[in-house]
Amino acid sequence: MLAGIVTGFAFSKLVFSPVGDGAQGAWNAVLVILSATLISSGVTEAVDGYGFLAVFCAVRAGRFNTRGTEHEGYERYVHHGAEQLEAILLALLLLWLGVFAASGALLGLRWQEVAFALLLIFRVRPLAGTLGLLGHHCRLLPRWAVALFGIRGMGSILRIAYAQNHAEFADIETIWRIAVVTILGSILVHGHAANMLRPREAGMEVGDVYPHRGGPHRTAEKDAT
Template sequence: MEALEIGPLDARDIIYMVTGFALFGLTLQPALARYKIFNLPLLYVLIGLGFGLFGTALLDPLGTSVETKVVEHAAELIVIIALAGAGLAIDTPATWRSWNPTWRLLIVAMPLTIAAVALMGHGWLGLGIPGALLLAAALAPTDPVLARSVQVAPPGQDEGVMELALTAEAGLNDGLAFPFVWLAIHAATLGAAQMFAGEAWIWGWLGFDVLYRVAAGVLVGLGTGWALSRITFSRWGDGSRGAWNAVVVILSATLISYGVAEAVDGYGFLAVFLATRAGRSRTRGTDEEGYEKYVHHGAEQLEAILLALLLLWLGVFIGSGALAGVTLAEIGFALALILVVRPLAGLLALAGIDCKGIERRKVAFFGIRGMGSVFYIAYAQTHADFADIDAVWRIATLTILVSIVIHGYAANLLLEEAEFTETHPHKQGGTPAREGD
């Protein structure tokens, strides 16, 4: 009898196996989260880095235009799902007083961070003005994906000042950073001098990219959220039929609100976050309240799956040479942004807030950078030619890696276990009980 011959593994076999193990690893996270040395994002990046060092094929955003597009849309998808989940998770109504820390972070901290990063990128790292503006826009927002560990718990749980501020900031600042991405695109297309000339500045950027696109995103988000919520809780909708299609509901609502907003040239990130906020607000305090827990759980699972895959990709990208040529100045920049620029901007924004000093410092410190930055750079790259796009990718990738290490371990060490489990009980495992179970 002849022995069975097993051929060598090809790339497809490796992708299937690694993806399977990565997804299975997500099921172990609740049990391992109690150990302070456990840093799941870093672990996945390191696994991907190992494959990258051994020459595993990857999607290189600096390669073909098709690869750049795939990276752009993969990062885009995980960000909008994370934004939908963030919008559902927040129970506190969005008033000026209750969300005061968030408004301060958006109005003060983010512009200060953009200005500081642009100045450092141009004056310290030697980037051109378009590249420096793109780096600033990409690295200024708090990432809604990698900041999950310091955000609010699922709907119906207590919300601390820190968790609410970071979740709402991450939900809104991704959309509000987009005008500065377009500023970088215009600067690369028209030239910095022409971009800042009167007509281009006032009508091309301030009038359209800031005022119109923001307003369109807000209106589409609120309108689609309200309409989809009404349908969901009608006699035909999933909300009145056992919540068996909650994952489908959150995915469809995310794609509809995003697609409609982008179709009218609005900011889809804003639309997605505000759509789920509108749906949550419409049902708060009514007999329909409670369904959002199932939908939020579906969003979390979709987000976790995509995050595992993108972190593996990030590791492969790094292992394949994304950080080749990194300089001490760039390392210093990444550390300065994480440890100095964002914390100082956050503290200035939150000065005078009525909360414990330690809470204020935590909010200022946990400005986590992540997948939103990947999307912004890939998006800008497909819309304009940036002379120093290689350096922008290298610096941003380095900064994301530094953020994963520092913020990941800081969340484990600085957040007390009691605080973590009380405000994030879902991290210990379990799913919402479905009606009728």
């Protein structure tokens, strides 16, 4: 955690320096988020830390470093860049997952495993999301949407592969089958329903998200005007 926090602070200082992307029109937000992810994770792993947690800490540290300053609007561009990277990586992972499933990963699939995967999608994850939102004040529909949809579970592939390479399991094939069914079911069910329930942000202009069409920190500039 400490390595991620330090990396996040240092990275945000560089980004908002006179030579950083924040001062150069925010044209390289995709490279910024990719670099921040790889550097914070790599530095932490080099000192035997947990890189996944370090990335989260680095992002929060960078956000804290800009909160309430003239650079606060920059996170819109970074968020948009992260969504682009996520879409690319998700397409690659889905391609691999399809090949993995077609190569025999689902052979021997039992109805109990399918039932458990459905339980994860429609009961366990919504309940965990609801508990996680306790104390957070928001409308009922957005609360249910966040609790129901959550994430697709692609990270489970990395964790199962890591566990398989570091310990012995009596029936690892069952875990793989449940994970594949859960991810495919989540993509099919939530991938379409989420777009129908996601509200559009009122008043958002193209320049608020796309730096090339609005310049850096357009939201802050509009407020100042």
